[in-house]
Amino acid sequence: MSVDSLIEGRQASPPHHLRRPGLLVSLMVAPGVLVLVLFMILPLLWVVRVSFYETAQGTTMVPAWVLDQYVRFLADIWYLRNVVWLSVFVSIVSTAITVLLAYPIAMYVARATGLRRQILQTLVLAPLLIGLVSLVFGWIVILRGGGLFNSLIIWLGFVDAPIRLLYAMPAVYILLIYVGIPYVVMTLLDNFERIEPTLLEAAANAGAGGWRIFASIILPLTLPGLNAGVLVLFALNFSAFAIPLMVGSANTNLIGLVVYKQAMQLGNLPFAAAISVIMVAISAAILVIYSRLMQRFFLWRLGV
Amino acid sequence: MTGKKISLNGISKRYGDFVAVSDMSLTVEPGEFVSFLGPSGCGKTTTLRMIAGFIMPDSGALKIGDVEVTYLPPNKRDLSFVFQNYALWPHMTVAENIGFGPKLAGLSRADIDKRIRDALSLTALSGLESRFPRQLSGGQQQRVAVARALALGRSVLLMDEPLSNLDRKLRVDMRKELKELQRRLNITTVYVTHDQEEALSMSDRVAVMDRGRIASLAVPEEIYRNPPNEFVASFVGGVNYFNGTLRHVDSSRSFFIADDGLEFHITRRENTPEGTVRLMTRPEWIVLRSGEDKGLNTHPVTVDFIEYLGASRKVSATTETGRKLLIQVHDVDPMSIEVGDRLTFHIAAQNMMLIK
Amino acid sequence: MTNSIRQTFYRASLNTLTYALLFFLFFPIAVTIFVSFNSSGFLLPPQGFTLEWYERAWSMTQFRRGVFVSLMLGIGSALLANALAFPISLALVRHNFRGKAALNVFVMSPLLVPTTIIGLALYVFLMNIGLGGGFVTLLIGHVMMVIPFAVRILTASLSIFDRSLEEAARNAGASLIRSFFSITLPVLKTGFIASMMICFIISWNDFAISIFLASSKWTPLPIQIYSHIQFQYDAVSAAVVSSVIFLSIFAIVVIDRIAGLQKILSQNAGN
Numbered sequence: 001m002s003v004d005s006l007i008e009g010r011q012a013s014p015p016h017h018l019r020r021p022g023l024l025v026s027l028m029v030a031p032g033v034l035v036l037v038l039f040m041i042l043p044l045l046w047v048v049r050v051s052f053y054e055t056a057q058g059t060t061m062v063p064a065w066v067l068d069q070y071v072r073f074l075a076d077i078w079y080l081r082n083v084v085w086l087s088v089f090v091s092i093v094s095t096a097i098t099v100l101l102a103y104p105i106a107m108y109v110a111r112a113t114g115l116r117r118q119i120l121q122t123l124v125l126a127p128l129l130i131g132l133v134s135l136v137f138g139w140i141v142i143l144r145g146g147g148l149f150n151s152l153i154i155w156l157g158f159v160d161a162p163i164r165l166l167y168a169m170p171a172v173y174i175l176l177i178y179v180g181i182p183y184v185v186m187t188l189l190d191n192f193e194r195i196e197p198t199l200l201e202a203a204a205n206a207g208a209g210g211w212r213i214f215a216s217i218i219l220p221l222t223l224p225g226l227n228a229g230v231l232v233l234f235a236l237n238f239s240a241f242a243i244p245l246m247v248g249s250a251n252t253n254l255i256g257l258v259v260y261k262q263a264m265q266l267g268n269l270p271f272a273a274a275i276s277v278i279m280v281a282i283s284a285a286i287l288v289i290y291s292r293l294m295q296r297f298f299l300w301r302l303g304v
Numbered sequence: 305m306t307g308k309k310i311s312l313n314g315i316s317k318r319y320g321d322f323v324a325v326s327d328m329s330l331t332v333e334p335g336e337f338v339s340f341l342g343p344s345g346c347g348k349t350t351t352l353r354m355i356a357g358f359i360m361p362d363s364g365a366l367k368i369g370d371v372e373v374t375y376l377p378p379n380k381r382d383l384s385f386v387f388q389n390y391a392l393w394p395h396m397t398v399a400e401n402i403g404f405g406p407k408l409a410g411l412s413r414a415d416i417d418k419r420i421r422d423a424l425s426l427t428a429l430s431g432l433e434s435r436f437p438r439q440l441s442g443g444q445q446q447r448v449a450v451a452r453a454l455a456l457g458r459s460v461l462l463m464d465e466p467l468s469n470l471d472r473k474l475r476v477d478m479r480k481e482l483k484e485l486q487r488r489l490n491i492t493t494v495y496v497t498h499d500q501e502e503a504l505s506m507s508d509r510v511a512v513m514d515r516g517r518i519a520s521l522a523v524p525e526e527i528y529r530n531p532p533n534e535f536v537a538s539f540v541g542g543v544n545y546f547n548g549t550l551r552h553v554d555s556s557r558s559f560f561i562a563d564d565g566l567e568f569h570i571t572r573r574e575n576t577p578e579g580t581v582r583l584m585t586r587p588e589w590i591v592l593r594s595g596e597d598k599g600l601n602t603h604p605v606t607v608d609f610i611e612y613l614g615a616s617r618k619v620s621a622t623t624e625t626g627r628k629l630l631i632q633v634h635d636v637d638p639m640s641i642e643v644g645d646r647l648t649f650h651i652a653a654q655n656m657m658l659i660k
Numbered sequence: 661m662t663n664s665i666r667q668t669f670y671r672a673s674l675n676t677l678t679y680a681l682l683f684f685l686f687f688p689i690a691v692t693i694f695v696s697f698n699s700s701g702f703l704l705p706p707q708g709f710t711l712e713w714y715e716r717a718w719s720m721t722q723f724r725r726g727v728f729v730s731l732m733l734g735i736g737s738a739l740l741a742n743a744l745a746f747p748i749s750l751a752l753v754r755h756n757f758r759g760k761a762a763l764n765v766f767v768m769s770p771l772l773v774p775t776t777i778i779g780l781a782l783y784v785f786l787m788n789i790g791l792g793g794g795f796v797t798l799l800i801g802h803v804m805m806v807i808p809f810a811v812r813i814l815t816a817s818l819s820i821f822d823r824s825l826e827e828a829a830r831n832a833g834a835s836l837i838r839s840f841f842s843i844t845l846p847v848l849k850t851g852f853i854a855s856m857m858i859c860f861i862i863s864w865n866d867f868a869i870s871i872f873l874a875s876s877k878w879t880p881l882p883i884q885i886y887s888h889i890q891f892q893y894d895a896v897s898a899a900v901v902s903s904v905i906f907l908s909i910f911a912i913v914v915i916d917r918i919a920g921l922q923k924i925l926s927q928n929a930g931n
């Protein structure tokens with residue numbers, strides 16, 4: 001660059017930064033990526049590493065490369081039955097019920113228009129942003145021994161004495177479903193919105209009745225969204241720990257809760273780490289199998 | 305402010321393998337108004353944005369006045385830009401939008417206010433100073449965009465389809481206003497449009513662009529009356545073509561026989577070759593007459609179809625030799641025309657132009 | 661005729677079912693708020709309106725402390741996450757580079773990993789590098805959790821940002837930096853507010869990550885509430901919970917008005 005061009009600001013060739021946009025991008029993404037690597041990726045790798053540690057005197061960590069923790073969990077039929085199988089069962093059942101309940105809500109909300117739609121949508125989605133503890137508290141009030149629900153069914157004469165709902169499996173189911181519904185509704189709303197009204201009119205024009213339109217147009221077209229909702233919800237439910245921790249009992253040891261208890265209550269970090277790895281592996285395996293089945297039987301038609 | 309010359313010298317821009325602007329050279333004289341006219345995607349906006357410095361050319365050189373600006377950042381160029389969507393800053397009032405540039409230029413408060421006042425009165429916007437862009441009509445927003453550009457006090461004005469978002473009547477009014485403003489301020493202007501009427505009515509010269517190149521650069525009359533090639537001819541208006549053979553009769557006249565045998569006497573022009581040629585005439589240059597007329601350059605036709613356009617009628621007709629013609633008849637013509645009528649058409653000798 | 665009766669019937673059943681489910685969604689929240697204002701607390705029939713539970717609740721130091729910690733966390737993580745997310749969003753929206761799709765997945769990754777594992781991982785890792793048990797520990801956890809939301813909202817508002825606004829500023833003589841601060845940032849203001857509020861409210865309500873990272877000195881409000889209701893549920897806790905709900909509802913309404921709730925929440929990992 002000549003003195004002349006420096007003074008005049010003239011340049012004979014493109015300025016440097018125009019030729020090296022890569023540098024600029026790197027500078028922009030570096031801080032965020034660095035933070036994520038440092039506080040997400042490294043900790044996750046650390047968990048994997050710790051899962052191969054040994055433990056001495058119960059819980060003291062001893063660096064090693066052994067499979068002790070995995071063997072301890074996977075070779076124990078109690079864990080397999082009361083934790084793994086229980087988690088699979090509970091998460092499948094709660095996901096299925098959630099989806100069944102969320103679908104009509106989503107359909108209803110999607111059909112509303114204007115202010116009504118706005119209000120309905122905000123009402124349905126609000127629980128997503130109201131903290132879990134607040135929601136759980138409301139359910140405790142309803143479900144506990146002397147709570148609203150028990151008072152109601154005693155008053156109606158269905159039972160004589162309060163039944164145990166709270167700190168037991170029913171409360172876990174109720175809350176998993178309760179928390180899951182807004183989530184699935186939201187995933188579905190997107191899909192309902194994308195259905196062109198003309199598609200339905202065309203079907204009606206071709207002589208299809210209400211059910212027929214639903215079964216052959218609406219349902220297939222919302223299947224991808226439903227599927228996405230199911231995938232994420234299952235993963236969330238399978239690894240849930242906060243809900244069973246707050247409203248469950250010793251008999252509701254979902255696998256995520258076992259991780260929490262081992263780490264935070266029993267202080268056995270290597271064991272907790274190994275169970276986390278197992279949890280992710282099982283969850284991924286089930287999701288892969290599920291996706292394959294869906295693809296095989298339904299989704300290939302829609303080209304997704 | 306006085307306009308400065310703009311010179312483009314072999315400017316090119318490619319996107320991947322696609323050449324958006326190809327080896328473009330052009331000089332716009334100080335105070336001149338030049339339009340870029342062309343179909344969508346021909347590179348008008350790309351060229352204009354390279355002049356403004358929003359995108360850098362891959363090769364070539366660009367000068368404004370005597371200063372080479374090819375790779376200068378946009379804020380270092382002596383020009384102002386009016387955007388197609390106006391690009392008014394939504395968080396600033398009209399006055400703030402207009403005053404932003406003068407403020408950056410370091411003017412005193414009083415000078416800034418004067419710039420704002422002048423720009424507003426030039427564009428007939430006085431009284432709207434404290435409105436936000438969203439509180440203005442489309443036409444008012446357009447004026448603010450122009451006012452903001454003028455307030456910069458630059459020597460070159462670039463406009464990218466500034467009127468395309470207005471309704472037709474406003475568009476026609478505004479183009480007169482813009483032109484007057486430009487002439488008054490004597491600011492060198494490059495104007496992008498795909499509306500041929502706009503280009504023809506406002507420009508000192510029109511650059512018709514085709515696939516990243518200038519297909520023709522000339523004054524509007526020349527572009528319309530004597531286009532150099534078919535692309536230009538058909539882009540700026542309706543057109544009828546005749547292939548045939550040309551012979552010179554004397555120093556002022558030539559004789560033309562079309563392929564289908566129709567004969568025409570035409571005015572001889574400089575550098576017109578003899579032999580096989582292609583001529584064109586515009587629909588409104590053809591005169592329709594009642595059936596009996598015979599004479600020079602007059603031949604019978606049958607009317608196939610009539611489109612009523614208000615100010616004129618577009619008539620499709622077929623000659624006895626089977627040639628299809630497009631004829632525009634102005635509505636002052638009291639003759640009533642019906643489909644199936646057998647009439648004659650006449651083309652004046654000076655109204656058949658050679659196409660290369 | 662019969663067809664239309666059937667249609668009406670189906671529609672009515674759909675309506676009824678939906679309203680029953682909406683009731684199911686809202687009942688627990690309504691009950692909590694009701695109890696917090698009922699002078700006989702949990703006991704029915706209601707005895708009248710009172711603010712006594714709120715007074716009692718907010719005179720308890722553990723809740724005040726919880727609010728303080730949660731506010732600090734919410735504000736801190738919203739600011740930090742947006743500061744980190746904005747340049748990334750800018751790169752994602754405005755530049756083409758190798759690994760762009762990968763970067764996109766990468767910054768969303770905190771949503772893909774179960775919260776148990778993030779909590780455990782951060783707990784183990786931060787303890788190991790000597791950062792255990794303080795405010796910073798919690799802050800790091802919360803920032804990780806909200807970064808994906810900040811990136812998503814900021815990319816959304818950047819991608820509808822009209823770049824000719826910046827070009828106009830450059831043309832008016834503004835340097836890159838000047839145009840960024842005078843035009844880009846002010847125009848993106850609502851996007852930033854929405855993003856900050858979402859980050860704040862997610863952090864404010866977080867339970868899953870906080871329970872791993874909280875210490876006795878630094879206990880966010882939700883954890884504080886949880887430990888309180890583990891041993892006693894009284895109308896006082898209803899008042900605290902209601903206060904939290906009110907703040908959340910306020911945020912929800914504001915966010916919805918600014919940016920549209922559904923757009924922002926799509927793909928939200930629940931609890």
Ligand SMILES: Nc1ncnc2c1ncn2[C@@H]1O[C@H](COP(=O)(O)OP(=O)(O)OP(=O)(O)O)[C@@H](O)[C@H]1O
Pocket residue numbers: 319322324342343344345346347348349350351498
């Ligand atoms: N950033 C870009 N990346 C790739 N191709 C581009 C880009 N910008 C423009 N092009 C291509 O370059 C060509 C010229 O674009 P340009 O915007 O200059 O057209 P135009 O003449 O202004 O058209 P219009 O009348 O539609 O505005 C188009 O084919 C366009 O697709």
Ligand SMILES: [Mg+2]
Pocket residue numbers: 348349350464
């Ligand atoms: Mg254009």
